[in-house]
Amino acid sequence: MAQAPATSKTRRRLLEWGAxxxxxxxxxxxxxxxPAEKAALKLRMLGRLPGKPKEPHFAILIPLVGPGDVGDWDAVTRRLTRTVESFKRQEYRRWTAFVCCQERPPLPWSSHLRYTPFRDAVEGNDKWAKLRTLAKAMTELRDDDPQGFAMSFDADDLLADGQLANMAQRKTSGGHLVTQGYVADIGEDRIALARPQSVSQPGQKAFWKLCGSSAAFRYDLRHGMKTELAFLAAALSHEHRMFPHLAALSGRPLRPLDDPAVLYLLNHGENFGARRGRTEFKQRFANRFEITDPDQLDEIRTKFPPF
Structure with missing residues (x-):
């Protein structure tokens, strides 16, 4: 199944102005x-949300590649365990991670960590179908945790310590956007910092342009739950380059985070993107902006202990 294509930059700006x-x-x-732009505008028509809750809930949506589509299922589940560990380490405890896959991976399942089975027959990459399934799974939060932020997260990426508390405490009418983060080329044993380009580094890339684990969308299931979840299902089926645009159309813009918040692992043999031929330019990026300073590398390992 193909990922929904992105709208041109010029058209994005015109639509946001028009909205x-x-x-x-x-x-x-x-x-x-x-369809995602339509879903965003329908969400906008629900009106402004009330102020951000003091203790918002975080719904973490993790699509996991099935064992029939990988060469080393044990390696896949080990990386998933490290991803989950990066959430379990957060001192902020109001979160639920949903893992969607054809087979239940060996994890310590709990109220924080829930398995969402995937039974659809999909030709090709099933990641987008799994993300839509995960959006529907959020109905489980309707009664106890109806307000918060929803974030799709790849099953091999890591969240920096303290980031859930950081997002929970920030004042914003919309969601959060990871503009800075680390790209780790596992095969070449190198790490690079991704951040918005500047005059001195014109070849740089904002993290959200490289990795889908980069946006926390505000949601409220108390009113218009069907519209809320339809937007998330449609938005997450798009390239992550569309996330800021779709959030802006919905009337809930994404506010950039100040610090590197996510570590993106690539070139480890089982990336979703590798099966689509989408990782080579990211490997070149990691090579160009590789961090070699030992103190900086130690600091990264401190922020991401599971790494």
């Missing part, structure tokens, strides 16, 4: 839109 001036209904009835 704020002409209104959602005008765009929905007069412009050809991607």
């Amino acid at each position: 704020g001036t002409l209104g959602s209904n005008w765009l929905l009835t007069r412009r050809k839109l991607h």
Whole structure:
């Protein structure tokens, strides 16, 4: 199954301007839109959310490749265990991680960590179908944890210590965007820092342009739950380059995080992206911006102990 294509940058800007001036209904009835853009505008029509809850819940949506599509299932589940460990280490405890796969991986399942079975027959990459399944699984949060942030997270990436508390405490009317993060090329044993490009480093890339574990979307299931989950299902089916655009269209823009928040692991043999030929340029990026200073490398390991 193919990932939904991205809208051009110029069209994104025009649609965001139109949403704020002409209104959602005008765009929905007069412009050809991607399904995710339609879902975003319908979410916008629900109106502004009340103030951010003091203790928001975090729904972590983890699509896991099935054992029939990998060469080393044990290695896949070991990396998943480290990913889960990066959440278990967070001092902020209001989170639930949902793992979607054809087979239940060997994890310490609990109220924090839940298995979502995947039974659909999908030709090709099933990651996007699994993310849509995970969005639907959030109905389990409707009664006890209806407000918070939803974040898709790859089963081999790591969250920096303290980041859930950081996001929970920040004042924002929308969600959060990981603009800085680390890219670890496992096969070449190198780490690079991804951050927005500057005059001195024009070849740099904001982290969210390289990795899908990069956006925490605000949600509220108390009113319009069907519309909320339809937006998440559609948004997560898009390239992550579309995340800021779709959040802006929904009226819940993403606010950049200040520090490197996520460590992205690539070139370890079982990346989703490798099966689509999407990791070579990221390996070149890691080579170009490799961190070699021993003190910086020690600091990274301190922020990401499971690594």
